Amino acid sequence: MIKKRSVYVLPFAMLLFLSLITTASTVGTRVDAQSSGPTQSLTVYIQSLQSGNGKLSIVADEIDWYQGESANQVFAEREPEAYAEIGGTPDDYYIVNDSDTLTSFSLADNLAVTMQLFDHTGNAEDLDIHWNEIITPQQFKDAFSNTADVLDLGQFPYHITVQDGVITSIVQQYIP
Numbered sequence: 289m290i291k292k293r294s295v296y297v298l299p300f301a302m303l304l305f306l307s308l309i310t311t312a313s314t315v316g317t318r319v320d321a322q323s324s325g326p327t328q329s330l331t332v333y334i335q336s337l338q339s340g341n342g343k344l345s346i347v348a349d350e351i352d353w354y355q356g357e358s359a360n361q362v363f364a365e366r367e368p369e370a371y372a373e374i375g376g377t378p379d380d381y382y383i384v385n386d387s388d389t390l391t392s393f394s395l396a397d398n399l400a401v402t403m404q405l406f407d408h409t410g411n412a413e414d415l416d417i418h419w420n421e422i423i424t425p426q427q428f429k430d431a432f433s434n435t436a437d438v439l440d441l442g443q444f445p446y447h448i449t450v451q452d453g454v455i456t457s458i459v460q461q462y463i464p
Contacts, residue, residue, distance in 0.1 A: 328450040331461070334442060335390055337432045344395040344425060346455065352384040353445060353461065379464050383445065393448070396456045401428045404462035407439040415439060417462065428458070 332348035339345075354362045359382035364371040366384070403421045408414060415438055423431075432441045441460070449457035 326451070329447065330450060331445055331447050332391075333385075333444075334432070334446055337429050339429070344399070344429060345392055346395065347390050347392050348446075348448070349385065349390055350387065351445060352386075353447075354382045354384070356380060381463070393450065393455045394453070395425065396451070396454045399425045399455065400457045401425055402457070402459040403428075404460050405439065405444075406460075407431060410438060412438045419462075420459075 330348075330350055331353040332350050335347045335349055337344065337346050352362075359380060360371075360376045362384065363377045363382045401423050403423055404419055405415070405417050406421055406423060406427075428441075431439075435442065444463060445461040447459045447461060448455050
């Protein structure tokens with residue numbers, strides 16, 4: 289019985305993983321963030337982090353992040369066969385990325401960056417979760433651009449806070 293279930297779960301898990309990677313690296317329409325009133329909270333995949341004129345900016349792909357029962361509901365609607373087979377989302381979250389529009393955001397001078405998993409040494413053995421670890425924007429920029437090391441920060445979703453078209457906070461979402 290267990291062997292039969294794993295025959296279905298493993299291909300599904302691989303398909304889900306590949307779809308997340310594929311949608312995270314999609315290149316499409318690009319727009320600049322506009323001031324849209326007060327504060328916005330968005331979840332994004334960061335495509336690139338850039339410096340220009342002494343300012344940092346990011347290019348991001350907005351996604352819909354679901355967790356818990358909300359994740360299970362959306363998963364059941366979008367992938368009913370997989371839901372019937374495994375009974376819910378594999379890791380209690382579900383990501384929807386129906387748009388390939390990329391948005392450019394400026395980063396605030398007082399940007400707060402909060403990480404869950406951050407490579408301090410470049411050694412896989414030293415990699416450990418430190419919940420809500422505050423790092424500097426420069427540390428984030430340096431680590432984000434270093435994809436050859438142990439941890440590629442571009443593979444994680446981020447919750448961002450946008451105030452008047454400028455990002456004031458970036459919080460890494462841990463994914464198992």
